[in-house]
Amino acid sequence: xxxxxxxxxxxxxxxxxxxxxxxxxxxxxxxxxxxxxxxxxxxxxxxxxxxxxxxxxxxxxxxxxxxxxxxxxxxxxxxxxxxxxxxxxxxxxxxxxxxxxxxxxxxxxxxxxxxxxxxxxxxxxxxxxxxxxxxxxxxxxxxxxxxxxxxxxxxxxxxxxxxxxxxxxxxxxxxxxxxxxxxxxxxxxxxxxxxxxxxxxxxxxxxxxxxxxxxxxxxxxxxxxxxxxxxxxxxxxxxxxxxxxxxxxxxxxxxxxxxxxxxxxxxxxxxxxxxxxxxxxxxxxxxxxxxxxxxxxxxxxxxxxxxxxxxxxxxxxxxxxxxxxxxxxxxxxxxxxxxxxxxxxxxxxxxxxxxxxxxxxxxxxxxxxxxxxxxxxxxxxxxxxxxxxxxxxxxxxxxxxxxxxxxxxxxxxxxxxxxxxxxxxxxxxxxxxxxxxxxxxxxxxxxxxxxxxxxxxxxxxxxxxxxxxxxxxxxxxxxx
Numbered sequence: 001x002x003x004x005x006x007x008x009x010x011x012x013x014x015x016x017x018x019x020x021x022x023x024x025x026x027x028x029x030x031x032x033x034x035x036x037x038x039x040x041x042x043x044x045x046x047x048x049x050x051x052x053x054x055x056x057x058x059x060x061x062x063x064x065x066x067x068x069x070x071x072x073x074x075x076x077x078x079x080x081x082x083x084x085x086x087x088x089x090x091x092x093x094x095x096x097x098x099x100x101x102x103x104x105x106x107x108x109x110x111x112x113x114x115x116x117x118x119x120x121x122x123x124x125x126x127x128x129x130x131x132x133x134x135x136x137x138x139x140x141x142x143x144x145x146x147x148x149x150x151x152x153x154x155x156x157x158x159x160x161x162x163x164x165x166x167x168x169x170x171x172x173x174x175x176x177x178x179x180x181x182x183x184x185x186x187x188x189x190x191x192x193x194x195x196x197x198x199x200x201x202x203x204x205x206x207x208x209x210x211x212x213x214x215x216x217x218x219x220x221x222x223x224x225x226x227x228x229x230x231x232x233x234x235x236x237x238x239x240x241x242x243x244x245x246x247x248x249x250x251x252x253x254x255x256x257x258x259x260x261x262x263x264x265x266x267x268x269x270x271x272x273x274x275x276x277x278x279x280x281x282x283x284x285x286x287x288x289x290x291x292x293x294x295x296x297x298x299x300x301x302x303x304x305x306x307x308x309x310x311x312x313x314x315x316x317x318x319x320x321x322x323x324x325x326x327x328x329x330x331x332x333x334x335x336x337x338x339x340x341x342x343x344x345x346x347x348x349x350x351x352x353x354x355x356x357x358x359x360x361x362x363x364x365x366x367x368x369x370x371x372x373x374x375x376x377x378x379x380x381x382x383x384x385x386x387x388x389x390x391x392x393x394x395x396x397x398x399x400x401x402x403x404x405x406x407x408x409x410x411x412x413x414x415x416x417x418x419x420x421x422x423x424x425x426x427x428x429x430x431x432x433x434x435x436x437x438x439x440x441x442x443x444x445x446x447x448x449x450x451x452x453x454x455x456x457x458x459x460x461x462x463x464x465x466x467x468x469x470x471x472x473x474x475x476x477x478x479x480x
Contacts, residue, residue: 005137008034010339011126011144013118013283016043018316018328019147020102023111025336026143031343033111034138036118036128041099041106044149044169045325052173053190055090056197057370063200064372065435068409083178083201094174120144120284124311127284142343143311145335146296146304147328148283150276150317164246164255167271172198179203179269183257185243186273187214189369192226194271196371199235206265208241208257215369219382219431221415222375226433229372246270278318288312295320300357301338301350302331313339321361334358363428364449368438373414376441379429379448382419391422395477397470399434404466409435416470418444420478426451427478432470440468454478 010026012019015037026033040047059081066072095101106113116130124140152168154161166185167175172194178201184191187209199205207230214223214237227237245258257265281293288307290296296314297305298321304312315335316328338356341348348356369375385392399405399414406412414434421428430444447457458475462468 005139006034007139007141008032008112009141009143009343010034011036011118011124011138011140012147013126013145014043014147014149014279014316014318015041015102015106015113016147016149016316016328017045017325018149018332019043019145020106020111021329021332022145022147022313022315022336022339023106024109025333026339027110029336029340029343031142031340034114035106035111036114036116036126036138038115038117040097041102041113046099046102047094047097048170048173050325051093052090053169053193053197054370055093056086056173056201057193059086059089060196060200060372061370061374061435065409068412068435070410073410080202081200086201087176087178090173097174114138118283120287120312122287123309140311143313143339145302145313145315145339146280146283146318147314147316147332148279148318149328150323151279152272153275153277154272155274158243158246160246160248161272164248164270165251166246166255167269169194169273171269172271172273175269179267181254181267181269182206183208183255183265183267183270184273185270186275187211187216187223188273188275189215189367190273191271192230192369192371194273195230195235196233199230199233204236205234206236206238206267208243208259209237209239210242212239215375217381218369218375218377219417221417222369222377222431222433225373225413225415226369226371226375233372276317276323278320280318299350300334300359301348302335302358303338310342321358322365324365324367327361327365330360331358360449364445366441366445368441370438373434374437375431375433376437376444377429377431378441378445379427380419381429381431382417385419385421385428390428392419392428393422394419395474397473397477399432399437399467399470402467402470402473403464404469405434407465408467416474418474418478420454424451425453425455427454427457434467436467440470443468443471 009031010033012023012035015035023033066076116128118128121127126138128136181204184195184207195207242260247256278295285292298319302315315331317323350357353359366378396417400412416432419429
């Protein structure tokens with residue numbers, strides 16, 4: 001095995017959206033930066049998560065919107081989606097699982113790329129093992145940023161699970177064909193989105209949820225409306241359902257699931273969407289005094305705690321602050337700015353909402369669930385606000401009662417809720433459920449992150465007739 005040593009200003013482990021954005025910011029600051037990646041440049045989001053899943057879900061929303069309006073409803077009639085066309089479009093959004101375009105972007109941006117598995121080997125030192133077994137030793141003058149993301153978690157106590165070869169998000173977003181029968185285990189975002197997509201493409205779908213609600217981290221009404229939408233689409237939603245064993249005699253054959261109530265379910269594929277874990281088991285954490293496999297605890301500038309010298313950073317899923325691609329990219333911008341400031345000898349501005357503080361992770365992280373209906377939320381839920389000791393109240397409104405919503409779709413159904421901080425006179429959270437609400441979310445995010453006083457928001461006039469007019473009703477409730 002041969003070894004070479006090279007010195008950079010910054011080393012980034014992981015070339016997903018987070019790692020790419022860290023590198024982009026440090027290169028823009030004049031720091032020589034190398035990014036290390038063992039898989040595809042672009043990471044989970046580009047090939048196995050955000051992009052392919054939303055490419056599968058967009059036709060579902062487009063068809064639902066057409067069917068919701070008299071006139072266009074007659075044009076589409078009872079026509080079904082063309083699975084081959086949907087899957088082909090999905091493949092185009094993953095660049096057919098080729099990273100040539102993203103590698104070209106790295107080169108054009110001035111970011112160097114080393115292919116292979118990177119491991120920390122001590123202070124500001126990374127070893128990279130290539131596929132051919134050769135090893136390169138990289139050292140950083142200023143910083144190493146860990147942006148290795150997360151991986152799906154499979155429960156370890158279910159007999160027959162490994163031999164059943166279950167889908168994770170990767171197989172669920174990348175399957176080349178529509179399964180005849182699909183069981184989805186888990187009622188979180190991945191579970192409900194993939195149940196939505198594959199049911200619309202023609203699969204018989206059973207959604208198995210161990211608890212009593214979908215989307216348990218959001219307002220309760222969000223999960224209730226999504227469950228209603230899934231059932232109307234023909235998904236068999238079962239609460240209090242837990243898989244006790246699986247059996248699959250042939251990898252290409254059916255899977256038999258035995259549930260805790262001794263009922264039996266036979267499907268062609270089973271998707272486990274039961275959580276995420278950090279990709280930190282084999283990146284050399286033990287070499288810097290940290291425990292392999294753990295989430296990396298960071299401060300608001302994404303500097304890893306427990307490592308002396310302030311040279312190690314962790315951004316994106318791996319720090320467990322907000323497991324969302326856009327929040328990872330946000331953290332990356334904060335991280336890159338912090339690395340550049342320290343390299344230039346400038347003090348960090350880590351005050352709340354400062355240039356080097358990822359304050360929005362905890363106060364204003366937005367999220368959209370692309371089901372039918374859509375769910376869009378930002379900031380704190382009522383329960384989280386009360387747990388934080390805030391004196392709050394909620395204001396709710398029927399989205400379907402807004403003129404713009406009735407124009408958007410006949411018999412529009414939806415709900416909007418804001419969480420209002422009574423002491424500061426600002427919004428700390430919002431949740432909207434209904435067709436098309438994803439595009440309403442940024443206004444709520446600006447209100448929450450900007451901590452805009454209610455009296456000033458009253459002067460932000462929504463255009464008529466749009467669904468955004470719901471803000472008038474919500475603000476009336478806050479002022480009253």
